[in-house]
Amino acid sequence: MTGARRSAGGVAADDSIHIRNALVWPAWDAEPIRNGAILISGGRIEKVGRFTARAAVELDAGGALAMPGFIHAHVHLCQTLFRGLAEDRPLPRWLRERIWPLEAAHDDESLAVSARLACAEMIRGGTTGFASMETVRGTGATLAAVAEVKLPGLVGHCLMDETGGYRTLSVPLDDALAECDVLMEHARAHPWLDLAVAPRFALSCSRGNLIEAARYARSRGLRLHTHASEQPDEVEWVRRRIGMDNVEYLHVCGISGPDVILAHCVQCGPAEQALLAQTGSHVAHCPSSNFKLGAGIAPIPEMLAAGVRVALGADAAPCNNRLDMFAEMRLAGLMQSARRGPGVLAARAIVRMATEGGAAALGWGEVAGRIEEGRRADVILVELEDPSVLPDDDPASAVVYAAHPGAVAVTIAAGRILYENGEFTTLDIERLRADAAVQRQRLLRRAGLA
Numbered sequence: 051m052t053g054a055r056r057s058a059g060g061v062a063a064d065d066s067i068h069i070r071n072a073l074v075w076p077a078w079d080a081e082p083i084r085n086g087a088i089l090i091s092g093g094r095i096e097k098v099g100r101f102t103a104r105a106a107v108e109l110d111a112g113g114a115l116a117m118p119g120f121i122h123a124h125v126h127l128c129q130t131l132f133r134g135l136a137e138d139r140p141l142p143r144w145l146r147e148r149i150w151p152l153e154a155a156h157d158d159e160s161l162a163v164s165a166r167l168a169c170a171e172m173i174r175g176g177t178t179g180f181a182s183m184e185t186v187r188g189t190g191a192t193l194a195a196v197a198e199v200k201l202p203g204l205v206g207h208c209l210m211d212e213t214g215g216y217r218t219l220s221v222p223l224d225d226a227l228a229e230c231d232v233l234m235e236h237a238r239a240h241p242w243l244d245l246a247v248a249p250r251f252a253l254s255c256s257r258g259n260l261i262e263a264a265r266y267a268r269s270r271g272l273r274l275h276t277h278a279s280e281q282p283d284e285v286e287w288v289r290r291r292i293g294m295d296n297v298e299y300l301h302v303c304g305i306s307g308p309d310v311i312l313a314h315c316v317q318c319g320p321a322e323q324a325l326l327a328q329t330g331s332h333v334a335h336c337p338s339s340n341f342k343l344g345a346g347i348a349p350i351p352e353m354l355a356a357g358v359r360v361a362l363g364a365d366a367a368p369c370n371n372r373l374d375m376f377a378e379m380r381l382a383g384l385m386q387s388a389r390r391g392p393g394v395l396a397a398r399a400i401v402r403m404a405t406e407g408g409a410a411a412l413g414w415g416e417v418a419g420r421i422e423e424g425r426r427a428d429v430i431l432v433e434l435e436d437p438s439v440l441p442d443d444d445p446a447s448a449v450v451y452a453a454h455p456g457a458v459a460v461t462i463a464a465g466r467i468l469y470e471n472g473e474f475t476t477l478d479i480e481r482l483r484a485d486a487a488v489q490r491q492r493l494l495r496r497a498g499l500a
C-alpha cells in the first residue's frame with residue numbers, strides 16, 4: 051500500500067481523527083472527492099470535503115479510497131468455530147448433523163472465542179457493523195465478547211421450540227423471552243450494541259412462538275431477525291402445513307415491517323415481493339451461502355424494482371466459508387448477470403445494499419451507512435493501489451468486482467480505529483489463533499464429533 055498511516059495519537063472513540071489525501075466516496079450515490087478529507091470527533095463525522103484541519107490522530111490515506119464501512123446484515127458469530135466442519139451437505143443434514151449439535155455443545159468460552167474470530171475477520175474486511183443470529187443459550191457471552199472488541203452490532207438471541215427429534219436446542223418460549231430481558235439490558239449498557247429477537251425459521255418455531263416473539267420484540271423496542279424462504283423444501287413444508295406462502299405466514303404472525311430482517315428470501319414470488327415492499331421489511335441477501343447450500347438465486351433485481359429494502363450478508367462460516375463482504379458484493383453482481391444478463395444489478399446498487407441498505411436493516415438508517423456530517427464515524431480506507439485493483443479508479447467497480455479484504459488498510463467504527471495496516475487495536479490476534487484451536491477441539495469433543 052502507498053501509505054495510509056496514523057502519525058500520532060491514540061485510538062479511543064473520543065479522539066479526533068483527521069483523514070487527509072483520500073479519494074473520499076461519501077455514499078453509493080455520491081461522486082468521489084479527490085484529495086478529500088474527513089474530520090472525525092467524538093465518534094461522529096464532523097466534516098467531509100476538501101479542507102485542512104488538525105486532530106489528535108493524523109491519518110494520511112495516501113490516495114486510498116475512504117468510504118462507509120460495510121454493514122453485514124446476516125451472520126452467525128457462534129458458528130465461526132465450525133468453519134469447514136459441515137461441508138457438502140444439504141440444509142436439513144447441514145443443520146441436524148453438524149450445526150445444531152455443535153451449537154448445543156457451546157459453552158461461554160467457546161462462544162466468546164467464536165465471536166472474537168468472527169469480529170476479527172469482519173473488521174479485517176472493512177465491516178463496521180453487523181446483525182447476527184446466535185444460538186438459544188449463552189448469548190450473554192457473545193455480547194460480552196463483542197462489547198470488548200467494540201464492533202457495533204445487533205446481536206440476535208435465537209428462539210427455537212420445535213426441533214423435531216433434536217430436542218437439545220428446544221427452549222420454552224417463556225424461558226427464552228426472560229433471557230431476552232436480561233440480554234437486552236446487557237446489550238444496551240454498551241454504545242452501539244443492541245439485542246434482536248431471532249426466531250430461527252418457520253420450521254423450528256411454533257406459530258405461538260413466532261407470534262409471541264413479534265409481540266415481545268415490539269413491546270421492548272427490539273428488532274426481529276429470522277431466516278425466510280431459503281430452500282424450496284422449506285416453503286413447500288409451510289404451504290402444506292399452514293396453507294400459505296412462507297413470507298405471508300411470517301407476516302400473519304407479525305414478523306414483517308421496517309423493524310424486521312429476513313435473511314435469504316430466495317424463494318419469493320411477485321406477491322411476496324409486494325408484501326415485503328408494502329411492509330417495509332428488510333431482506334438480507336446472502337449470495338455465497340445460497341450457492342453453497344444450493345438454495346438458488348434470490349430475485350434481487352425484481353425485489354429492488356418492487357421497492358423492497360435489500361441488505362447484504364455472508365451468513366455463517368460453515369456455509370460460505372468467508373465472512374467477506376467483498377466476496378458477497380462480487381457474487382451478488384455475477385449471479386444476476388448469469389441469471390438475467392449484465393447490467394441488471396449495477397455495482398452502485400450493490401454497494402448501496404452493503405452500506406446504506408445494511409444500516410437501514412439494523413435500524414441505523416439515520417446514523418450510519420453514509421459519510422455525512424453528524425453521522426456515526428464508520429469509515430474504511432481501501433487501497434486502490436493494490437495490484438488486484440490497479441488501475442481501476444471507479445470506486446464502485448473497484449470495490450464490488452476487484453477489491454478484497456487484503457486491500458482494506460484501515461477500519462474505523464464509531465470513531466475508533468479497530469484495524470490499521472495489519473494490526474488490530476481491540477483484539478490480540480495471536481492469542482485468538484491459539485484460543486480458536488483449543489476451543490474448537492474441546493467443542494468437537496463435547497459434541498461427540500472428535
Ligand SMILES: [Zn+2]
Pocket residue numbers: 124125126183277313365366
Ligand atoms: Zn443464517
